[in-house]
Amino acid sequence: MNIIHHTAHRNLNLGTETAFSVLARANKLASEGKKIINLGIGQPDFQTPEHIVEAGIKALRDGHHGYTQSTGIPQLRETVSDDIERRHKVNISPDQILIVPGGKVIIFFSAMLMGEKNKEILYPNPGFPIYESAINYSGAKAVPYKLSEDMGFSFSADDILKKINKNTSLIIINSPANPTGGVVPKIELEKLAKGLQEYPNVVLMSDEIYDQFCFGEDNFTTMLSFPEIRDRLIILNGWSKTYAMTGWRLGYGIFPVKLYEIAEKLAVNIHSCVNASAQFAALEALKGPQDCVSHMNNTFKKRAEIMYTQLNEIEGFTCQKPKGAFYCFPNITETNKSATEIQNILLDQIGVATVAGTSFGKFGEGYIRLSCANSEEAIEEAILRIKTTF
Numbered sequence: 241m242n243i244i245h246h247t248a249h250r251n252l253n254l255g256t257e258t259a260f261s262v263l264a265r266a267n268k269l270a271s272e273g274k275k276i277i278n279l280g281i282g283q284p285d286f287q288t289p290e291h292i293v294e295a296g297i298k299a300l301r302d303g304h305h306g307y308t309q310s311t312g313i314p315q316l317r318e319t320v321s322d323d324i325e326r327r328h329k330v331n332i333s334p335d336q337i338l339i340v341p342g343g344k345v346i347i348f349f350s351a352m353l354m355g356e357k358n359k360e361i362l363y364p365n366p367g368f369p370i371y372e373s374a375i376n377y378s379g380a381k382a383v384p385y386k387l388s389e390d391m392g393f394s395f396s397a398d399d400i401l402k403k404i405n406k407n408t409s410l411i412i413i414n415s416p417a418n419p420t421g422g423v424v425p426k427i428e429l430e431k432l433a434k435g436l437q438e439y440p441n442v443v444l445m446s447d448e449i450y451d452q453f454c455f456g457e458d459n460f461t462t463m464l465s466f467p468e469i470r471d472r473l474i475i476l477n478g479w480s481k482t483y484a485m486t487g488w489r490l491g492y493g494i495f496p497v498k499l500y501e502i503a504e505k506l507a508v509n510i511h512s513c514v515n516a517s518a519q520f521a522a523l524e525a526l527k528g529p530q531d532c533v534s535h536m537n538n539t540f541k542k543r544a545e546i547m548y549t550q551l552n553e554i555e556g557f558t559c560q561k562p563k564g565a566f567y568c569f570p571n572i573t574e575t576n577k578s579a580t581e582i583q584n585i586l587l588d589q590i591g592v593a594t595v596a597g598t599s600f601g602k603f604g605e606g607y608i609r610l611s612c613a614n615s616e617e618a619i620e621e622a623i624l625r626i627k628t629t630f
């Protein structure tokens with residue numbers, strides 16, 4: 241008997257995040273002595289700031305070793321609410337905030353809340369691959385909307401609104417975006433919020449995990465700015481990128497009052513609560529000095545500038561200037577090779593780890609993603625290696 245044939249059928253629908261397998265391959269090559277430059281990673285190359293680490297250690301020493309409230313410690317939910325008030329001038333009750341082990345959890349929760357057979361969920365493509373995977377797992381139909389280069393990898397609200405039908409239950413958006421570095425202008429977000437007035441049963445999930453990495457052209461706008469959709473808006477955010485805390489596994493969701501109870505039940509069923517000491521570190525992250533955030537933003541901005549300028553000097557590559565997050569997403573169609581071929585050539589022949597655009601959905605063909613989460617020297621060396629190959 242092959243046990244795999246007896247597993248639940250829905251597991252066939254699970255996708256994955258190829259960035260992790262590129263990382264594993266890059267590490268293997270490095271362990272064999274190859275000099276690898278890793279531009280495949282989706283996490284800041286900074287350490288978590290010292291005062292945040294100390295707060296986590298102190299929490300452990302102070303005896304915070306047990307379960308916490310499944311929704312998160314009350315002082316953290318209050319502080320997230322204050323942070324939103326400070327940054328966006330929007331009042332959100334702590335009772336709508338759910339602390340979770342990583343922003344990714346909110347994607348899964350949204351898909352579980354709104355997705356099932358005969359429902360449709362719209363999502364960005366190319367986009368973070370977990371959207372499509374979670375939608376498929378929920379049993380709903382995953383309906384991509386294209387982020388195209390000629391629109392600066394933004395979306396048109398009209399295009400999304402046109403795709404809504406009676407089965408549509410959820411729309412996922414992400415700005416600043418992984419993998420494209422695109423930022424959706426406020427006017428499109430406003431149009432989307434207004435257009436959704438006609439579809440009162442459609443929930444919107446806005447993934448704002450890169451909100452503090454914006455390079456100043458199209459500034460970040462939170463969907464919380466539009467009161468008309470707040471009663472069916474889910475926000476995904478967290479500490480992973482903003483405070484270089486990917487390994488702490490910390491994130492939060494803001495849920496409409498009516499959906500909160502189900503989200504809380506999902507949390508109780510799946511993870512009980514978030515690591516207690518990590519929650520105290522998260523508290524310090526929001527309450528302590530914020531210069532670490534602006535330092536990272538300025539650093540990513542400078543590296544993105546270097547990277548996209550130099551990518552444009554490579555034969556067969558053209559690259560738009562990223563507006564946020566920390567990725568460049570050059571068009572490589574003129575090389576006459578597929579995204580996966582380019583990804584493999586770069587890693588196997590010249591030791592540069594990148595991620596094929598197709599890892600982010602079918603509309604990612606013709607592109608590769610390079611992360612700015614590496615030093616300027618490493619970025620320049622990587623691009624030099626690429627230049628000598630093409």
Ligand SMILES: Cc1ncc(COP(=O)(O)O)c(C=O)c1O
Nearest residue numbers: 282342343344368418478480491
């Ligand atoms: C767009 C996007 N959303 C969510 C996440 C997940 O973040 P976390 O590590 O907090 O789960 C990522 C991580 O790469 C991401 O790129």
